[in-house]
Amino acid sequence: MAQVELKQVRKTYPNGAEAIFGVDMQIDDGELIVFVGPSGCGKSTLLRMVAGLESVTSGDILIGDRVINDVSPSERDVAMVFQNYALYPHMSVRGNMSYGLKNRKMDKAEIERRITDAAKMLKIDKFLDRQPNQLSGGQRQRVAMGRAIVRNPQVFLFDEPLSNLDAKLRVQMRIEIKKLQRRMNVTSIYVTHDQTEAMTLADRLAVINEGRVEQMGAPMELYSNPRTLFVASFIGSPAINLIPAKFDGTSLIAGDMALAGFSDLPTDKDLVLGVRPDVLTVSDEGQFSINVDLVEQHGGENLIYGSLPSMVSDAGDVQEICLKASQSLLPGLDEKMTLAFNPEDAFVFEKDTGARLK
Amino acid sequence: MRLNPNQKLARSAWLDHVILILGSTFLMLPIFLMIVSSTHTSSVISQQGLQFWPGTQAGANYAQVARLEAGFTDQITALAMLKNSLVIAVSIASLTTVLSMMAAYAIVFFKFSVAGFLFWLTMLTLLLPLESRFVTTFQVAATLGLVNTFGGMVLPALAIALGTLFFRQLFLSFPNEYLEAAKLDGAGPVRFFWDFIVPLAWRRGGAIFVVSFMIGWNQYLWPLMLSTDESRYTVLRGIRLIGLESASGMALGVLTILPPLILVILFQRYFFQALVDTKDSF
16 A cells, blocks of 8 residues: 655657656555546656556655655556556466566465455466466456466555457456456556546546646546646547637637627637537537538437538638437437527636637 | 358368378488488499489398498597487587576576676577587697597587577576475575476476587588597498498498487377467466
8 A cells, every 4th residue: 555656757668769758746645646638748658668568767755655766667566457468478477467466576375365365356267377368358357367466465556457358358358357446445556538437437637748747637627627628638439529719809619600708718719619529519509500510319419410500611621519418308300409508607718728718 | 152161171182181181291202212212223323323212232232331440540430420320419409408408597597687698699509500609619629638539529519599589588498486485495596496497397498409419420521520549430421431322332321310210209299289389377
């Protein structure tokens, strides 16, 4: 059990490429933190720096109160679950789980006890003598987890552990990982590019973009109070509607729409209006109307995609709008719908910097 | 009339078999002639040439080979020559396999800056066969006091770059995560070599063992240069000594192909797997 602290952590590769630009972070004991961001944003690099698989260019990484920058990976007391599981192909499941413990010269009876416990917990006790290539994807995933659990580490590190599983299994394992982490109460860092996984797993999540932490906080806090345009667009499914706009002193102008209810915004800058699909409502006295292009029926809800007729870019691209509606609302194609939203529920960002203004 | 696809397939398979049978007959013919001829008397062979039908002298010829004492001082026997060849070939095969495995391990897994350069330097030796550097190699061997020793016959032949190339390609196909997971599990470089590289590569290594055994077994010129002491004669040199046109020379020739043949039969599964199977289970 330990807390993890990152202080001004930077990573520059020998060829001069910069991957991480000064990350500060405090992870509490027993907390499950998710690093989320698009591919190439540096989230895996940051995790691998904590694991000791990448060197730290400057700054400090602490586990407990020990600076571990120069501690070898095996002595950091962390265990990692890899994306492709990295199970040792020539060792049985038992061999995979015991390998790290044997290297630590642990007592045989203790190794056996830990393997039995972990195998029971993960329901892999029937496969202990099988080779990895005799297991299904889900079972391999469990063995990879088991290999981490028997180490009884201070910190668990997960590097996109579910991305090789099919959709159904992914949801199932996601729930199990969450339960397991709750039960064992081990500080964990989990890397994913999947925002649903991030939202559902995290105690807190860190949205990482181009080597920087854009925002860190509880999932719902990031959803309802994003600090930047990037966070707003990355968190939430379906994605937030982003509409280019200008402020004329009294209302927000987007295409031929003038939206009231906004104030204290700069008039000389390009702005972006952000409206979540679930705060849009159908209303006869709506603020704007869309032409319906597509309706996706998800069972409990419908996602209605339409375009704003007044906003067509020079390249001919239409401004898409998505609306989350109940299953009973089923408009026909090209039907015109009038929509409304409460300005309180909308965000306004500065286009160039991405900073949130409202 | 058009043939249906099955008939086409059947016809081409039939043709394939004919080609293969003709080819292997052609390749096996010299060996067959050698075996058959070894059952005739020396006078039949020297007067009528190679024989196509088995004779009656097999027992006598092979018994003669077993009793054979050759050389200027009659010190060397066929058995001793076979043993010499075996010592040399097994040493070359096992040392080459281990060394090239270790060299490839270093080149692939230790990211030192001159690794690429060293690899290509190793590959360069492919362009310089042992024969092209005999004179200088002999001087080095003589200076080191390796004349008339097994060490002298083995060491210069160890630089078989093919093995390093082979293992390098194999190791490059290993996912990097094995190394990383092993690091987190507390395995250092030596332990990773023994616990991962050796068990994952030894089957494939069988192919390199066979190839370098052949190279060692078939060495002729280098042992000839290096060994003046008859007790160090190899079996290939023995054939030359006895003369192939004699019955006992034929019989010794037959005995000479047996060890490599047995080895290939034992290792053929790994051998073909290594050469044919490009897709891996890693």
